[in-house]
Each structure stands twice: as C-alpha cells, then as structure tokens.
Amino acid sequence: MNNVLLLKLHRWTSLVFALPLLAIIVTGLILSVEPMLQGRGLPAGTLDAARLTGLIERYDPQGQARGLAINATGQQMRLLGVNAPPIDLATGEAAAASDATGDLLLWARRTHERLLGYEWLVIASTIAMTVLMTIGVLMGLPRLRNSLAGWHKGAAWFTLPLLLLSPLTALCMAFGLTFSSGPPPARMTIKLTDAVQQIAQSHDVSHLTMIANRGGRMMARIYEDGELRAYTFTPDGVTALPRNWPRLLHEGNWSTWLSGTLNVITSVVLIVLLITGVWLWTRRKLRRRPPSARSAGPVVAAPLS
Known part of the structure; x- marks a missing residue:
C-alpha cells in the first residue's frame, strides 16, 4: 500500500x-x-477474619451487602449494595x-x-x-x-x-x-460473612481487595506473591479460578x-x-x-x- x-x-x-x-x-x-x-x-495486625466479620455485622446488620471492597492505601472498606459509610479499618469507625x-x-x-x-x-x-x-x-x-x-x-x-x-x-x-481452559467451578450462594471466614482459613485477609458477586458467582480477589488471584466459593470450599491472562x-x-x-x-x-x-x-x-x-x-x- x-x-x-x-x-x-x-x-x-x-x-x-x-x-x-x-x-x-x-x-x-x-x-x-x-x-x-x-x-x-x-x-500487619490491622485486619483478621474476626475483625472483618465484626465490622460487616455492625454496619450491615440485615446482611444485605452484595460484597466489600478494601482500599489498602487509605485503609478503608466499603460495603457494596447498602447505604453504609466508608469504614476506617484502623479505628473501626465511619471514615472521618x-x-x-x-x-x-x-x-x-x-x-x-x-x-x-x-x-x-x-x-x-x-x-x-x-x-x-x-x-x-x-x-x-x-x-x-x-x-x-x-x-x-x-x-x-x-x-x-x-x-x-x-x-x-x-x-x-x-x-x-x-x-483459560477447563469448565468453571460450580456456583454457590454464600453469605458475605461466611465468605470472609472461608477465605481467611487459607489466605491472609490483610491482602484482600474484594469479595463480590460477579456474573452470578461470589468471587474474592487477593494479592499473593505479587499477583492478584481470583477465587470463588464452591461446595468443596475456596477454589482458585483459572488465570485470566488478558486481564492480568x-x-x-x-x-x-x-x-x-x-x-x-x-x-x-x-x-x-x-x-x-x-x-x-x-x-x-x-x-x-x-x-x-x-x-x-x-x-x-x-x-x-
């Protein structure tokens, strides 16, 4: 040409x-x-499963939140889908x-x-x-x-x-x-507090960035060894999702x-x-x-x- x-x-x-x-x-x-x-x-020591579930129950007593998002830079957490203020993870109070x-x-x-x-x-x-x-x-x-x-x-x-x-x-x-190859893991509906407790059994929640419903599937995203890994919750427990290389x-x-x-x-x-x-x-x-x-x-x- x-x-x-x-x-x-x-x-x-x-x-x-x-x-x-x-x-x-x-x-x-x-x-x-x-x-x-x-x-x-x-x-270190800012967040663990007990503290995280306690904050969720305090600011969402009805259990209506669709998920949570954690911003490590500002040490704040947002509950998704409910009218709750941003939460200061250092104090446990509403962010000033x-x-x-x-x-x-x-x-x-x-x-x-x-x-x-x-x-x-x-x-x-x-x-x-x-x-x-x-x-x-x-x-x-x-x-x-x-x-x-x-x-x-x-x-x-x-x-x-x-x-x-x-x-x-x-x-x-x-x-x-x-x-990614292979069929996706089976889907399962799970409460947000139960999801936190399950992910905390095998992962450090201080590196957790999100737990939320994505496409009808409850997912968690957490940094491990410098990589942001995605997990889902199945009847067999917490299961790693195949890597989405274009997104990564x-x-x-x-x-x-x-x-x-x-x-x-x-x-x-x-x-x-x-x-x-x-x-x-x-x-x-x-x-x-x-x-x-x-x-x-x-x-x-x-x-x-």
Missing part, C-alpha cells in the same frame, strides 16, 4: 480519536500505579475523611472503562489505537533522526511490543476472551512492581506519541502558506511620489 495513503490514514485516525484516546491513556496511567499501591496490603487516592482510582477506573458513560466509545477508541499501530508497522522501519518526528517514530518502534499488548489485551477483555497483563496485576512499572512506561510513551503526533500535524499546517499567497507574483513596492 502507498505510504502516503497510510500516513494520511494514520494522521486522520489520530486526530479523530485524539481526545478519547487521551482520556483513556491518562486514566490508564493513573491505574498503572494501583497494583503497586494495593499489592502491599494493609499493615474521604480517601483521595481511592476516589481518584475509582474515578479513573470508571472513566477508563466507560468513557462519558459509553462503553462502545472505549472499544471504538481501542480499535482505533490498534489500527494506528498496525499502520505504523505497515509503513516500515523508520529513519531515525534527531528531530521530533524521528523521536516520535523511534519511541513507537522500540516499545512496540508493550504498545501493542495494551489495546490487544483490552479488546480481549471487552469481548470476553480469557484463554492489561491491569499489571501479575507481578505488582514489575508489571505496574511496565504499564507506567507504556502509558507515558502512548501519551508522548499522541501529543507529538498531533503537534507535528499542527506545526505542518501552520507552516503552510495559503494558496493565494503561493500563486501571487512578487510584490512590487509602488514608487514614492
């Missing part, structure tokens, strides 16, 4: 999706640090102040997954990002020069595997591809610090590529002289009288 045509397609796809892509990449950068923050877990870090991460996740409330816009923008990278590959190896355009092309090529992995894993998540790779939850750092690098490079790409186009447009100026002949100064 003609490189001129590919360049135009690359340029106009970037311009059309520039704003949604910028929002998705920036929120992705914020979420990249979440595994590094959450993976550390709560301070909001958790700024947790609120930022929550906003970033909602925006990243449903931009302006539209999931289709995120999927369309992710497909556009994949198209942009594919066009870049089809245009062939760049000539590296010490210029803005040269650095733009060089950064894209030297980090291409990381860049491609981000939208491809996102699309796998959007279309439900997990690449995309969220950077397979090795906290290493995977989180790689995601930060990927997000920064994507932001730089998007901004420099738009700036290169803008600079080129500003440098062009209008057609009337190019077609007009030389200007002759009138003689002074």
Whole structure:
C-alpha cells in the first residue's frame, strides 16, 4: 500500500480519536500505579477474619451487602449494595475523611472503562489505537533522526511490543476472551460473612481487595506473591479460578512492581506519541502558506511620489 495513503490514514485516525484516546491513556496511567499501591496490603495486625466479620455485622446488620471492597492505601472498606459509610479499618469507625487516592482510582477506573458513560466509545477508541499501530508497522522501519518526528517514530518502534499488548489485551477483555481452559467451578450462594471466614482459613485477609458477586458467582480477589488471584466459593470450599491472562497483563496485576512499572512506561510513551503526533500535524499546517499567497507574483513596492 502507498505510504502516503497510510500516513494520511494514520494522521486522520489520530486526530479523530485524539481526545478519547487521551482520556483513556491518562486514566490508564493513573491505574498503572494501583497494583503497586494495593499489592502491599494493609499493615500487619490491622485486619483478621474476626475483625472483618465484626465490622460487616455492625454496619450491615440485615446482611444485605452484595460484597466489600478494601482500599489498602487509605485503609478503608466499603460495603457494596447498602447505604453504609466508608469504614476506617484502623479505628473501626465511619471514615472521618474521604480517601483521595481511592476516589481518584475509582474515578479513573470508571472513566477508563466507560468513557462519558459509553462503553462502545472505549472499544471504538481501542480499535482505533490498534489500527494506528498496525499502520505504523505497515509503513516500515523508520529513519531515525534527531528531530521530533524521528523521536516520535523511534519511541513507537522500540516499545512496540508493550504498545501493542495494551489495546490487544483490552479488546480481549471487552469481548470476553480469557484463554483459560477447563469448565468453571460450580456456583454457590454464600453469605458475605461466611465468605470472609472461608477465605481467611487459607489466605491472609490483610491482602484482600474484594469479595463480590460477579456474573452470578461470589468471587474474592487477593494479592499473593505479587499477583492478584481470583477465587470463588464452591461446595468443596475456596477454589482458585483459572488465570485470566488478558486481564492480568492489561491491569499489571501479575507481578505488582514489575508489571505496574511496565504499564507506567507504556502509558507515558502512548501519551508522548499522541501529543507529538498531533503537534507535528499542527506545526505542518501552520507552516503552510495559503494558496493565494503561493500563486501571487512578487510584490512590487509602488514608487514614492
């Protein structure tokens, strides 16, 4: 295919999706640090099964909560599906102040997954990002020069595997591809307090991030050896779910610090590529002289009288 045509397609796809892509990449950068923050877990002695079940029964005496979410950075817990305040895990009382870090991460996740409330816009923008990278590959190896355009092309090529992995894993998540084999474990309905007691028998709840109903299945997510593992509750007890590799790779939850750092690098490079790409186009447009100026002949100064 003609490189001129590919360049135009690359340029106009970037311009059309520039704003949604910028929002998705920036929120992705914020979420990249979440595994590094959450993976550390709560301070030793902050939480155990008895304390956790006691807090659930205190703030949800009717047992109506659909789950819980724990933010290790702010040491707070939220009960899902009930009108209960955020709980300060250090004191056991209602949190006196909001958790700024947790609120930022929550906003970033909602925006990243449903931009302006539209999931289709995120999927369309992710497909556009994949198209942009594919066009870049089809245009062939760049000539590296010490210029803005040269650095733009060089950064894209030297980090291409990381860049491609981000939208491809996102699309796998959007279309439900997990690449896991075998039938899922049997489903079982279980009370939230019973789920806490069961997971605590074999796991350290200070590294627990969530227990909630997902797709009709009660699930728990807990950090173990730097990886965020998913478990479900069956008649046989707590059972590990098959690894969802696209999710692990995309969220950077397979090795906290290493995977989180790689995601930060990927997000920064994507932001730089998007901004420099738009700036290169803008600079080129500003440098062009209008057609009337190019077609007009030389200007002759009138003689002074």
